[in-house]
Amino acid sequence: MNGAESLVRTLVASGVEVCFANPGTSEMHFVAALDTVPGMRAVLCLFEGVATGAADGYARMAGRPAATLLHLGPGFANGIANLHNARKARVPIVNVVGDHATTHQRFDAPLTADVAAMVRPVSHWVESCRDARSVAAAAARAVQAAREAPGRIASLILPADTAWSPAAGPSPRLPVHAPAPVSDAAVARAVAALRAGRTALLLRAEALRGDGLAAAGRIAAATGARLVCDTFAPRIERGAGRVRVERLPYRPEPAIAMLSGTETLILVGTQAPIAFFGYPDQPSELTPPGCTPLVLAHPHEDGAAALEAVADALGAVAPAPVAPFRIPERPPAGRLDPGSLMRIVGRHLPDDAIVSDESITGGFQHYAVLDTAAPHDFLSLAGGAIGDGLPVATGAAVACPDRKVVVLQADGSAMYTLQALWTQARERLDVVTIVYANRAYKVLMDELRIVGAAEGSGKAQALFDLADPVLDWVRLAEGMGVEAVRVDETGAFEDALASAVAARGPRLIEAVV
Amino acid sequence: MNGAESLVRTLVASGVEVCFANPGTSEMHFVAALDTVPGMRAVLCLFEGVATGAADGYARMAGRPAATLLHLGPGFANGIANLHNARKARVPIVNVVGDHATTHQRFDAPLTADVAAMVRPVSHWVESCRDARSVAAAAARAVQAAREAPGRIASLILPADTAWSPAAGPSPRLPVHAPAPVSDAAVARAVAALRAGRTALLLRAEALRGDGLAAAGRIAAATGARLVCDTFAPRIERGAGRVRVERLPYRPEPAIAMLSGTETLILVGTQAPIAFFGYPDQPSELTPPGCTPLVLAHPHEDGAAALEAVADALGAVAPAPVAPFRIPERPPAGRLDPGSLMRIVGRHLPDDAIVSDESITGGFQHYAVLDTAAPHDFLSLAGGAIGDGLPVATGAAVACPDRKVVVLQADGSAMYTLQALWTQARERLDVVTIVYANRAYKVLMDELRIVGAAEGSGKAQALFDLADPVLDWVRLAEGMGVEAVRVDETGAFEDALASAVAARGPRLIEAVV
Incomplete structure (x- = not known):
């Protein structure tokens, strides 16, 4: 078994089943390994930004990482913009980035670049293998790192000779920690604020789905708290039958106006709101005067469980009213807008x-x-x-x-x-x-x-x-x-x-x- | 005058007349300055890789830098692959990279990224301004850095408030050094090798154009030296009426075979040949056994003048035979290949x-x-x-x-x-x-x-x-x-x-x- 096969077998064993790929010569043995190993779907993308963006969309919906297969520094660079988005969406992705063979790196070949330097700004975890026998274990660590809550970008740099040289075998799947629980003190502070009134919950991530969203709804129903989400939340369950959440406006003035009158802004899986861009004579921070942000759950913490704990402490058992199903009226015939x-x-x-x-x-x-x-x-x-x-x-x-x-x-x-x-x-x-x-x-x-x-x-x-x-x-x-x-x-x-x-x-x- | 206007006026004064642009909100004042300042042509590109590649092509033909206008870290990242190419082509480019306002940078806004870290791997020169009054001088230095022989990538990171805040005025054009002359000793070594025979000249950059190429031809005519160019030379003057230069093959085996029998490989504006990729059991270095590389001119040195000095020292006054103009025969009717x-x-x-x-x-x-x-x-x-x-x-x-x-x-x-x-x-x-x-x-x-x-x-x-x-x-x-x-x-x-x-x-x- 060569390093490439040990990589693909390890990824599959670790639960990575899809690879969005735009490979080149230095990744040829990894590509060849796809023929040998069952269980990995390879999806060809004709530009790396498509591959990384697809891995983001996959992870948002599947809740687990896809791999990308990218060609050297410039190929990785083409994927940076959508990795930036994925990083801000806090999803797991495992990037497999080919590099020149270790023996070839000291020469200034046309495609030689500082791959690690290009990879680092958008990666939470970076490892560069130097020999084939270390590939499998590194791949298992990459998946583990990617799956760490709330989801991270792990980039594994693999010189071509780590693919074609002999390796031992695949590595087993490594354990992944559940999201950190929120402290009782944080729950108690949120409960006290909600009891005092004039609160809003600013929600993101798991707090905008399933049990988390239902718990937020119960809290709102019991206390009158407003439910607000980030302007650009990665994923929200919306529509008929779901608890309705207001979206924070994009521009600073209306965002501040929306939150005015709120005394405590309880943050669940997000930070206090920030303007998208800075403007002359406008504030960057959108928390209005007189409003205090209060963290219930940091992004790496279990926001859904925290909301359930708060709801239980409040005795908020009644579900919130949900959005009705209402077919919008057909617009009048004429120009589309x-x-x-x-x-x-x-x-x-x-x-x-x-x-x-x-x-x-x-x-x-x-x-x-x-x-x-x-x-x-x-x-x-x-x-x-x-x-x-x-x-x-x-x-x-x-x-x-x-x-x-x-x-x-x-x-x-x-x-x-x-x-x-x-x-x-x-x-x-x-x-x-x-x-x-x-x-x-x-x-x-x-x-x-x-x-x-x-x-x-x-x-x-x-x-x-x-x-x-x-x-x-x-x-x-x-x-x-x-x-x-x-x-x-x-x-x-x-x-x-x-x-x-x-x-x-x-x-x-x-x-x- | 604000920082943006001082930037554009400085660029124009420094000889930068074209800007390949894909701007965003943080670059809005730079865009607005284009309306105020005459002399700068703004060319809209719908993707940053087009802007940076176009700046490369412009510089190869114009011999002077264009500017690019790029939006924050992810926008710059989209341009990295073609900046990599431009860097290897050794052309001058001035990147103007917008960033969040300095007052906005400490917040983790969606588009916040480590711009400098993304910029560095493909830039020879990086400067990040912190106030509007320093923009003009930094822009002049950027153009100077880009024009330093043989041509470099200069990236100027400009937070939005350095554009909108008041500045003094434009900076004057800074002097640019001519390419370094080649030492007499290097010329003498090349002359001795050429007199000894069995030489080849490996050419790149100015050595493949105009007077440089003509001098290489005279040397070849006088000594029997072969003229070879890099597999992927950024620019060559070819065709009828020009001195013919053989292209180094792409794959290692034929490249080594081509150079076999050469005792001295004289390098002009390039390095000893390297395989594009490393392969198992194949060499990375393509200089065959028994052949010694000899540097006549490093890339930052004046390769054309060096070739003329060598030709003069050899008394090689007779021009080389040039390629005839020969219209290829019309291929037979049928499927195109x-x-x-x-x-x-x-x-x-x-x-x-x-x-x-x-x-x-x-x-x-x-x-x-x-x-x-x-x-x-x-x-x-x-x-x-x-x-x-x-x-x-x-x-x-x-x-x-x-x-x-x-x-x-x-x-x-x-x-x-x-x-x-x-x-x-x-x-x-x-x-x-x-x-x-x-x-x-x-x-x-x-x-x-x-x-x-x-x-x-x-x-x-x-x-x-x-x-x-x-x-x-x-x-x-x-x-x-x-x-x-x-x-x-x-x-x-x-x-x-x-x-x-x-x-x-x-x-x-x-x-x-």
Whole structure:
């Protein structure tokens, strides 16, 4: 058995069953090992940012890590932006990064780079093997590190000769600690604050799903506490039958206004709210004056259990009222706009769908429409690095083959990782992508106005214009094997969406808004 | 004047006239400054890898740096692979990397990352400003650092508040040292070796152009020395009327065989040859036994002047015979293949064209066909990180608006930075892209065979197959506003190429090979 086979066997034994791959020459023996070892699904991605974003989406839905297989420093670098997002989403990922053979590294070959230096800024755990016999144990440690609560990025750098040289055998799966329990004192402080009133719970991660969310609902029902979630939470269970949670607004002023009057902001799996960007003369911290943040559960702690403990201590046994199922009214016939688009999505979202949202300006203001749509998981751009909507959807579809995935996707951001559409077609993934074709970096046009530079020679405005030439998303999708249609009227969009939802397999709708 | 305006004015004063930009919110004031300051052309790229690759192509042809404008750590990271290539090409680039406002950095906002740590591995020079008044001087130093011979990557990290806060004014251009002269001793050693015979000159950079190449030719004519260039030289002046230079083969065995019998390998602007990858039981160093490498000029030294000094010392005044102009014979009618494709390119390459080559397996073996084509500049994938063919062509076309740019582009690699086509359409750049559609990562299929894993369950082979679904390059190009056609016969390809060469503006030909 060579090092490569020992790696793949160890990953499979450790519960890693999917590898999103974009390999090169230095990874050839790892690729060859996929033929020998059963139990690992290899999903080819035509760009590394697709592979890392798919691993993020997979982990958000599967709750366990996928592997990526990446080629040397530059190949890893192409995946950094979506690893940044995954890191902020706090999901587990195991990156296998090939490097030149140890004997080859001292020469300045064209692809020689400082792989470890590129890997470190987005990895919680990095190990670089120097011989084949250490690969299996390192791989087991990588999976263990990735699975440590709340989920971490582990990167294993494997020189080519650690793949092709003889190794002993695979390593067994290593134990993973459960998330740390929250202290009784933290629970007691939260209970006291809730009894005092004027509280809000700011929720993220497990607190936005299942038992955690139900417990938060009981607390809200018993005490009148508001339930709020981070602006970009990695995953929320929403829709009919679920406890409704308000989303913190994106811009500082409305965020502060929303929290005004709250005396204690109880944090569950998140930090006190921070503005997305700093602006002249605006605060970075969004906790309003007179409001005190209070940590119930840090991200590495068991936020769901903490909420249940608080609810029990309060005697809050009555479940919260949940969102009703309400089909949004059909918008009037006419030009499609982001508002009518979301209403139509709400009309046709299938039960138990997964929504991957990177709609930026287009979707944000109409987010609440889906509060009463069919129950679904809603995945947001957790790290702000654009280009995760399509890859996250791709990975989520691999993790959940029986659920429909719907992507709400801004056009500018879609261009960063459009290669994901090819993988969707290749793997026959059940993904419907709705491209908000506003043909601009609309959010930046807004920002430019905010900084007071909307006038001028037009050179600045031109940097946010995507209309010359127009991006033709039907051709782009078809070019990668995905059936697509363009619509600009409400009726046509509803027909296209109904048809795409009824079918299986990848579809794209270019919605001109 | 704010920091942003002082930056742009300083860049323009320092000779930086083009900025390949993909900005975000934190760069908004820099964008706004473009409206105020004349003299800077802003070219929008829809992905950062396009911006950095275009800056590389611009610098290779213009001989001076362009700026890039990139958004925070993840945006910079998207540009790393092509900065890696630019670094190996040893060209000057000035990266302007926005960061969160200094007041905002201590909070863990979604886009917070260790920008400097991401920037360092591919930058020769890094500076991070902390206040607006230091921006102008730092920008002048950045340009100076980038222009230091032979060309370096300078990255200036600018927190948003250094852009919006008041600054004094622009900084003047700083002096740039000429490349270091080669010592008389180095010249004398090379002369002695050449007089002894059985020498080869291994050339790169300035030694492959103009006076440097002419001097190398005179040396070869006088001494019988062979002229060889690096496998992937950043830029070569080739074709009819130029001194012919042999290209070092890609694989170790033929490279060593080519140099066998050479007693002294004189290095001009490059290092002793190294294999692209390490392989089991194959050497990394390609200098054959019995051959001694001898440095005439290090990369930072003036290789062209050194060659002229050597030629003068040898009394080598007679110019070398140059390549004749020879129109390749028209290939027989029938299915197109890489060989017939290159012959047809040789028939239609216009005078003074720029060829951006990322054809990988498709073009490599037919490279010599263009030795006798019309004179042209030939640009190669200097750093091996795939995805530079289209961006480099884009930047070269911006640098040389009066020259036709022809891209020889493998299909797999093209997918990494296909967004470059949009910028070509937007800027009406005169680029003809020929996609070698072999619908596979062909080089990796070869590599897999070499490591002995071509058989097996087929999972491995499937990772190199791009035929399910087929990438439709006509639709992909048209989706970004570039006129395109698909051909699979020699006659149709010749018609398509002749028509594309005769027209102005971007065209793409999907050549099924």
